[in-house]
Amino acid sequence: xxxxxxxxxxxxxxxxxxxxxxxxxxxxxxxxxxxxxxxxxxxxxxxxxxxxxxxxxxxxxxxxxxxxxxxxxxxxxxxxxxxxxxxxxxxxxxxxxxxxxxxxxxxxxxxxxxxxxxxxxxxxxxxxxxxxxxxxxxxxxxxxxxxxxxxxxxxxxxxxxxxxxxxxxxxxxxxxxxxxxxxxxxxxxxxxxxxxxxxxxxxxxxxxxxxxxxxxxxxxxxxxxxxxxxxxxxxxxxxxxxxxxxxxxxxxxxxxxxxxxxxxxxxxxxxxxxxxxxxxxxxxxxxxxxxxxxxxxxxx
Amino acid sequence: xxxxxxxxxxxxxxxxxxxxxxxxxxxxxxxxxxxxxxxxxxxxxxxxxxxxxxxxxxxxxxxxxxxxxxxxxxxxxxxxxxxxxxxxxxxxxxxxxxxxxxxxxxxxxxxxxxxxxxxxxxxxxxxxxxxxxxxxxxxxxxxxxxxxxxxxxxxxxxxxxxxxxxxxxxxxxxxxxxxxxxxxxxxxxxxxxxxxxxxxxxxxxxxxxxxxxxxxxxxxxxxxxxxxxxxxxxx
Numbered sequence: 001x002x003x004x005x006x007x008x009x010x011x012x013x014x015x016x017x018x019x020x021x022x023x024x025x026x027x028x029x030x031x032x033x034x035x036x037x038x039x040x041x042x043x044x045x046x047x048x049x050x051x052x053x054x055x056x057x058x059x060x061x062x063x064x065x066x067x068x069x070x071x072x073x074x075x076x077x078x079x080x081x082x083x084x085x086x087x088x089x090x091x092x093x094x095x096x097x098x099x100x101x102x103x104x105x106x107x108x109x110x111x112x113x114x115x116x117x118x119x120x121x122x123x124x125x126x127x128x129x130x131x132x133x134x135x136x137x138x139x140x141x142x143x144x145x146x147x148x149x150x151x152x153x154x155x156x157x158x159x160x161x162x163x164x165x166x167x168x169x170x171x172x173x174x175x176x177x178x179x180x181x182x183x184x185x186x187x188x189x190x191x192x193x194x195x196x197x198x199x200x201x202x203x204x205x206x207x208x209x210x211x212x213x214x215x216x217x218x219x220x221x222x223x224x225x226x227x228x229x230x231x232x233x234x235x236x237x238x239x240x241x242x243x244x245x246x247x248x249x250x251x252x253x254x255x256x257x258x259x260x261x262x263x264x265x266x267x268x269x270x271x272x273x274x275x276x277x278x279x280x281x282x283x284x285x286x287x288x289x290x291x292x293x294x295x296x297x298x299x300x
Numbered sequence: 301x302x303x304x305x306x307x308x309x310x311x312x313x314x315x316x317x318x319x320x321x322x323x324x325x326x327x328x329x330x331x332x333x334x335x336x337x338x339x340x341x342x343x344x345x346x347x348x349x350x351x352x353x354x355x356x357x358x359x360x361x362x363x364x365x366x367x368x369x370x371x372x373x374x375x376x377x378x379x380x381x382x383x384x385x386x387x388x389x390x391x392x393x394x395x396x397x398x399x400x401x402x403x404x405x406x407x408x409x410x411x412x413x414x415x416x417x418x419x420x421x422x423x424x425x426x427x428x429x430x431x432x433x434x435x436x437x438x439x440x441x442x443x444x445x446x447x448x449x450x451x452x453x454x455x456x457x458x459x460x461x462x463x464x465x466x467x468x469x470x471x472x473x474x475x476x477x478x479x480x481x482x483x484x485x486x487x488x489x490x491x492x493x494x495x496x497x498x499x500x501x502x503x504x505x506x507x508x509x510x511x512x513x514x515x516x517x518x519x520x521x522x523x524x525x526x527x528x529x530x531x532x533x534x535x
Contacts, residue, residue, distance in 0.1 A: 015532075052403050055532035074405040082403035088396030089308070101304060105404050144400070 003066060005030050005152050005183040006051060010060035013046050019207040020046035023060070026202050026209065028152075028183050033174055033215075035194040036187040038204035039285050044187035045085050046207070048156050051185075052082050065151060081145035085156035085187075088137070089129055095136070096125030099143060106148040114147040120169050134161040146173055153177055155186035159193055171197055191288050195219050203293065210293050221260040223288055225281040228255040231274035238269050246291060258283065258291060305414025308397060310421065313386065317422035324378045324430035331370045332437045335362065362441040363448070370434045371452040376492060378430060379460045383423050384484040387467035389477035390415050391528060402533055412528045416468065416521065423460045427453065458513040463488055465520025472527040 006028035013020035021043035028034040036044045049055045051062055053069045053076075062069045064076045089098055099118065103111035118125055121139040132140070138161040145153055153174075159167050174184050174197055188194060194201045195218045203210040221244075236250045239257065242265050246258040259266055259280075289295055391398065391412060401411055431453045439445035463484060470480035 049532075049534070054399060054402060055534065056530070074407070077403060077405035080403075082400075084396070084399040084403070086396050087400045089400075093311075101307075102404075105304060105401075105406070141400075 003030070004028060004063070005032070006034070006062070006064055006185060008047075008051075008060065008062040011047070011050060011057055011062055012059045013043075013050055013055060014058045019043075020055075021050070021204070021207040024204075024207075024209055026212065028185055028200075030183055031178055031181050032199045033178055033184045033197050034186075035198035035201040035215075036185070036204060037189070037191065037194050037201050037285075038187070039189055039289075041206070042204035043207040044189075044204060045156050047204075048082075048084075048154055048185070048187060051154060052077075052080070079151045081148065081150035081153045083141045083145040083153075083155040083158055085160075087141055089132075089140075093129055094125060095123060095127045095129065095132070095140060098129055099125070099140065099147075102144045103147060108148065110148045113149065114143055117143040117147055117173075120173075121166055135163060135166065138162055139166060142170060142173075146177070149180075149182075150177075151182050153182065153184045153186075155184065157188060158186050159188065159190070189285055190282075191218070191223070191285065192282050195222055205289070205293070205295060210289075210295070223283050223291060224259045224263070225283050225287070226255075226257055226259045226263075226266065227277075227279040227281075228270055228275055229253060229277040230255070230270075231276050234273045238272065239266070242266060242269060258287065260291075302410045302414040302417075305401065305411045306418045307414075309390070309415045309418035313418070313422060316386075317425060320382050320422065321426040321429040324375065324426045325433060327374050327378050328370060328430045328433040331366070331374050332433060334369065335365050362438045363444045366434045366438050366448060367452060371431075371448070371456060375427075375430050375456055376459055377488075379423065379426055379456060380463045380488050380492075381485065382426070383419070383460050383464045384467040384488065385481055386419055386422070387464040388471040388480035388484060390419055390468055391472055391524075392475065392477045399533055408529050409525050412525055416464075416524075419464060419468075420461070423464060424457065427456050427460060431456065455510060455513070458510060458517060462513045462517040462520065465517050465524060469520045469524040469527065472524050472531060475531070 004027040006026065008024055008026050011024040012022045014022075024043070024047060026034075036047060038044050046055070050057055051064055051069055053073045056070065065079055067076050069076060095118070099114045100111055103114045115125070118139075121143065123136060123139045123143070127136065138158075142155075142158060145155060158170060162170060174186075177184050195215070198215045198218070200215060201213045201218060203213060230253045233253060234250065234255065236248065239245055239248050239250070239255060244260050244262065245266065246260070248255070248257045250256075255270075257266075263280075283291070286296060398411065402408060431449075435445045435448055435453075438448055466487065467480055467484040470483050471477055474480050
């Protein structure tokens with residue numbers, strides 16, 4: 001059997017009658033950045049908790065680094081960094097004392113690495129824990145996940161609460177882990193994050209695996225909501241003929257459409273008219289799900 | 301990990317537990333102060349007859365008074381109610397930190413035991429601070445404080461531990477602190493009234509009850525460890 005960093009087979013978790021995930025079969029290869037995309041309630045966090053043995057599956061099984069997640073938990077946890085979606089610290093003290101305590105739990109040269117990461121994230125180690133905001137708390141969570149140079153980093157909504165600078169540091173860290181041969185598995189409900197770094201993306205919908213997309217495919221068909229305002233009336237036919245436009249609507253000299261992939265044909269078609277304004281936006285997850293998979297992200 | 305779990309719970313609760321210990325001390329002092337004011341009131345004597353055979357002790361003497369009112373009525377409640385409150389939520393509050401710590405390569409029992417030890421330290425602090433004024437007072441007034449120390453304080457410690465572990469176990473099992481708390485409080489009321497204060501004294505003829513409490517405390521902790529090992533941690 002081919003070695004996979006993460007392998008799940010028919011992994012299922014029910015909380016009473018409520019489905020967490022059902023029959024989930026995925027595989028993460030070494031050196032791969034693997035994304036799990038889905039709206040809230042899709043089962044992303046459940047999948048990660050199952051992999052970290054925080055919850056036990058109803059049926060199916062999971063291997064992490066070739067080991068059973070339940071029976072070889074300690075051996076796995078030594079080589080995995082984990083960032084939970086919800087976490088906190090009840091103790092007092094400073095950021096430095098907290099990270100030092102967590103580094104001691106990991107052992108080795110972890111404390112030096114944690115200090116280096118804190119510097120990269122621009123996190124002041126003297127800050128009292130009691131005064132931490134969501135941004136700094138998330139930075140601590142990321143530092144403790146990366147500080148021991150794990151073979152696999154499992155991150156639940158890692159970019160939540162992060163500002164642009166911290167996001168850039170995070171994505172650089174992900175690239176470094178990949179360059180060193182490690183794997184990263186992370187969840188998000190933001191498609192552009194997946195497009196940016198992922199080699200493969202599992203799309204979840206109500207606990208089911210809807211699709212597994214390759215990163216290059218996602219980047220090639222990057223979906224954008226485009227709105228153009230023209231000086232005068234324009235012909236709808238010009239735009240409807242374009243192959244990578246969907247949901248084309250023309251009202252009051254205003255064109256609204258969903259553009260996937262290369263914007264060049266649209267811009268060339270629009271250049272026949274006098275363009276007054278252009279607005280390009282990320283589509284919502286609901287629009288992505290409807291456009292790609294034909295289901296509403298939140299629909300049952 | 302054990303120390304880390306201990307430290308985090310102790311740091312989070314230390315103020316509340318110190319206030320608890322001071323409050324228990326205050327109640328013990330109130331018991332001492334009540335000796336002169338309430339001693340011959342019929343209500344107290346009737347209460348003594350109803351709840352307690354006193355096993356040959358005279359409620360008119362400080363030793364009997366300390367056993368009945370102090371160790372029989374006030375301290376079991378002053379210790380039992382708060383310890384149930386904290387124990388029921390010991391593994392439910394602060395789940396965010398639990399989720400983080402349980403991703404480290406250490407067994408779950410270390411996390412539970414570390415947290416439990418912090419609670420036990422708080423409990424012992426309250427028991428020692430609450431018992432000390434009564435022991436000193438009885439020793440100064442009458443003597444016989446050693447018997448109080450040996451029998452009553454030990455009993456109180458077992459009483460507190462057993463209710464703490466029952467509440468902890470109920471909390472882990474149900475996943476709901478409020479349900480665990482109220483169940484344990486009802487149990488506490490039932491046992492306290494049902495058994496009667498007199499029966500709660502741990503002397504040579506009532507050692508069985510002491511062993512029973514020790515058994516409940518031990519089994520409660522083992523059951524909590526067993527349940528926690530199998531419990532889903534949802535964060």
